[in-house]
Amino acid sequence: MVNFAIENALESHRIYIHPSISFLNLDIPKNVLETPGMVSIAERKMLYLLAIQNYSGRGAVIDAGSFMGSSVVSLAQGLRDNPNLKQLMSSFDRQSKPINSYELGYLPKPTNGSEFVRKFGDVEYRFGDSFLGILKESIESFEDMIELNIGDFCDFDWPDTPIELCFVDLCKTAKLNRHVSAHFLPNLIEGDAFFVNQDFFFDRLPWIKVTMGYLHEYFEWYGQVFTSSIYKSKKKIPKDVAEFDPFTEASLDECLRLHDLHPSVHLEDMDKFRMSLSRSYLMAIKGKTVSALEYLESIEEEFEHILDDEATNDRGNKFRLKRAFRQIQRRVVIR
Template identity: 50%
Template structure:
């Protein structure tokens, strides 16, 4: 068997290579696709599999349909197949070639706050039925699709109805895995059927690997697309063979042997590592916890080259730490996630998820809404609730979001003690200054403030260049923010001054080049909102002037541009200073920190992005953990890393990184209609880095 690599996350025999998966996936990214969790690569695989191999001799099973993306991919494959025009629908159960199975909702665990996720623009609240979404998605293919809504373990498949393709994304429990094997596998057609286990190369479902090892004589392994494992049926699976559940009924030693029985030549070390973690979970579930912990200890050194990706929400370090935590604390599979088709959304074997907090987050970090998460410090700011109230009021003009305005106002109103000044770095039209000043007026400290304790007698110091430059050769650029029209190149200082005029007793404006400003070294800073580090020089100046003045245990630092893809120097600086701050959370692109010890002046004077080595910069870029970060922001962090590589003279490595990201984050790409979506950001990075135009394109 010859297995070749297609792209970093896909490999296969000639059967898989003939499906042209990467090419089709790239084309899909430029189209509107059905909502769901599966990647563009898997969508492409399903459509081409049906279009090019399905003969209409057996039904197509979609096990775990969710919003319907996999059904649509399968149905489009039928319509692209020459067989479509001569189909005899009466040959299929209920007259439909595609049978989709779905429970119909994602349970909200007892005691959890409301959980909301968005997939391809569709918002879903956990606990609610998503059947209407699924039905709407598959409606254009109602002639081809029969939906089975409810508990799959209560469904049976007609024993005389052959199955030609089975896409299985539902084996999240031992019971479901056994039921799928018992009901569907005997109906597969030897030499003609394809079976795809979507969750195979996921670390926490060892029973799937045991079952496929047990059935190894009945299938040939053909390849891998992300977590999906692809097989062809080579001989009929007898009903009595399929009825045996090896994970439950076989011995521990037999389960280990079956878990490792199938070879996967060419498998990337990341997926090889996940298969080893799966083995540790198997050991635990079969009563050998100590052996599992010994295995994990050995893996830590054996796979040291791929561990350490602490800023990646579902990276190898996260998976390793999760395994250690769950197995050590006898919490195996008691931790539930809100996530998706890769198995990170596990349920209890009873079908209900656990109320325990998601293990992808360190102690105390919880998600507030999709674009905000944080520790108790951030949760106490009531950011989403206050932002909702702000949307019904007239607010100061500017670029920052309602969420960030709410964060700033409540941060000052609830935490500021008046012991240090407030820095607003990058004031623009004044929206951030107004939010900060309103926070002072809402704070009990306001009435007993001693203004003489602050530089120039003002607690808030706003720094602003005063205009947005119009690049040479550009045509006139006009933008509108909150009803105020601005022409690039003109001064907006009059707008800023008018905005902050109601708070002139609290605000000192510093207009001009920030790099020419200094901060009094004896003047403490209690809150710093930094939205000005657009260049390496500004970033270094901010660090040198402001960070030594932060008060250990009492100051808050917010880097507004942190989770933006094109400013890697901010991440490097905060990684360099990681011992001086605790990360508290995120609101959109803003990263929130508390000062835990004084930053010495000589430490702050060192610019790690300029003065450290390439390898040191990479290490510092990734040094801080951001548990629970949404994949959109995780993706931007990876793009930031590619920009870092380029700026430090490693363009080829950056381009290799971008190529790998295209498949690794296929689920995030394809939003071609979004002005600043992930596809735009990816294309911009490729263009700028390839053409040596880095940071020359606005």
């Protein structure tokens, strides 16, 4: 097991971070707080801090999966408030902007044909509708900083220029995860770049955990902020290493080993539960449906004490367990 303990780590509810990126007492501008989106206030603070404190202008800033703008506005406002802003902006020519934002522009409708509506801040959104108008309005005051790339992320290539801050919130399929690894990770600035994967501590998407386990020697782990896992580049990732996809190429046993390298000592029960669910999805995707269902039964027993939240949270722990059973039984898991 890799040692992921952080010396003098700062801790709060679902937050465990390296002291050098402490944001727990940080005040952030109103627009960062109020921009609609799914990113938590703590994650917005973390991104704002990285942009205002750690960004030096040596490379680009990536926001992959901008949704309605909360993450990219956090980064852009941090750059704008960076005391070295003038010097930072002078390092980019007139044809380029420091932040590259990537967004498909809509969330897919439910496959069963039903309507699904959720509220993000003051914005009510119906899945399947375009939200590009909202995103463009959110970033309107940062046109000099943000290059907005609209469409399927896998249709975009990165031009092999250095990357200093990389926030990723779109690895919803193994294909997208592979594209992120192949295009962004070899260009992280050695020893300085921060890479944040927002979907790491999530109950599905096991390919993310497998990939980061495979690449663990190239990163120093800087902690968890809700579902985000934070890494600092330790050494340059060779292109051939980044292009190899362990999730699709390696055996189930090897994938399980890499999945289980994740930081675990500090995790609260809810996150341990979600990581265990991710492990069950990995088994199912790799063809071991019976083993996955048996493992789910053991998870249900181990985490029984946090499965009584159905009345207060309609998308909580009980919902996620039921969804895992249903999807694995019907063999309709994401991949």
